[in-house]
Amino acid sequence: DMQMTQSPSSLSASVGDRVTITCRASQDISNYLAWYQQKPGKVPKVLIYDASTLQSGVPSRFSGSGSGTDFTLTISSLQPEDVATYYCQKYNSALLTFGGGTKVEIK
């Protein structure tokens, strides 16, 4: 099975910091990758699709990059409302796997 590995599993950063989360696929998935944000007690919400396309309504401080096997989600200036767990998800095939998640907290 294809695996999606996220790192780190958790991080703590200060307001205004630049935060980077990595997602690695065990095989080439081209740019078939989405990123989701799940706030505590809430339903996941898509932030980015096709690895780098910002979903409508998502703040521009979020960005995505990468292709093939290595991808990153960047928050350019961390805000208190960004406290959440972030997941990547591949869709290069009909097996739609999620990464293990990265929990982001404020220091």
Added chain:
Amino acid sequence: QVTLKESGPVLVKPTETLTLTCTVSGFSFSNTRVGVSWIRQPPGKALEWLAHIFSNDEKSYSTSLKSRLTISKDTSKSQVVLIMTNMDPVDTATYYCARIGLRWGYYDIWGQGTMVTVSS
């Protein structure tokens, strides 16, 4: 307005079969790009994709759970059903249904989720 709503039992016993229903509104399965997945999340843990059904009735399943899962849809009732057999306490989770919309691959609309506890 597009919505999805999960329904099913709150509590099931070990070895029993779980049947969950996702009732959708605001979109039609006649659109060839539309599909619905089931995804679960154990308490405090990560999202786990379970199964997906396409508008043309093609299905895909998680490799690790394939033997226990059946997904189907009833277009006339606007429902997608997930059946999971031989439930175990490790299957305790919030179960979500979510839509892949006009653009393949990512979930644009999620249901609120339904918590299922497996316990005797």
